[in-house]
Amino acid sequence: MGIVKSQLLKEFGNNFPNFHKKDLNKIFSILIEEIKQSLKNNESVEIRSFGRFSVRNNKKKIARNPKTGEKINIPEKKSIHFKMSKEMFNKINEKE
Numbered sequence: 001m002g003i004v005k006s007q008l009l010k011e012f013g014n015n016f017p018n019f020h021k022k023d024l025n026k027i028f029s030i031l032i033e034e035i036k037q038s039l040k041n042n043e044s045v046e047i048r049s050f051g052r053f054s055v056r057n058n059k060k061k062i063a064r065n066p067k068t069g070e071k072i073n074i075p076e077k078k079s080i081h082f083k084m085s086k087e088m089f090n091k092i093n094e095k096e
Helices: 005-014 023-041 085-095
Strands: 044-047 050-059 063-065 071-074 077-084
Touching: 005 023, 023 044, 023 050, 077 085
Parallel strands: none
Antiparallel strands: 044 050, 050 077, 063 071
8 A cells, every 4th residue: 555645744744843733734735735735626736856746637539338338428528647756757767
């Protein structure tokens, strides 16, 4: 399992002991809400040395239900695309 919000806030608390937990939680919530709002407005979000979030539009299409063979219409959708930075790529792929 990956890291969850509570673990992340605990790490922030360990690294920044001068901040109150409620302040760290508020900062984290504001950060996440700003990212969400930017993506909702079709703006990309870049976090240096981590990566870039952007919105992509998936066109509407006609697909087939593999179980019944019935054709179904899939409406146009938006999806989030993440491209990691070179630093992140190197960190993930470094040999131990």
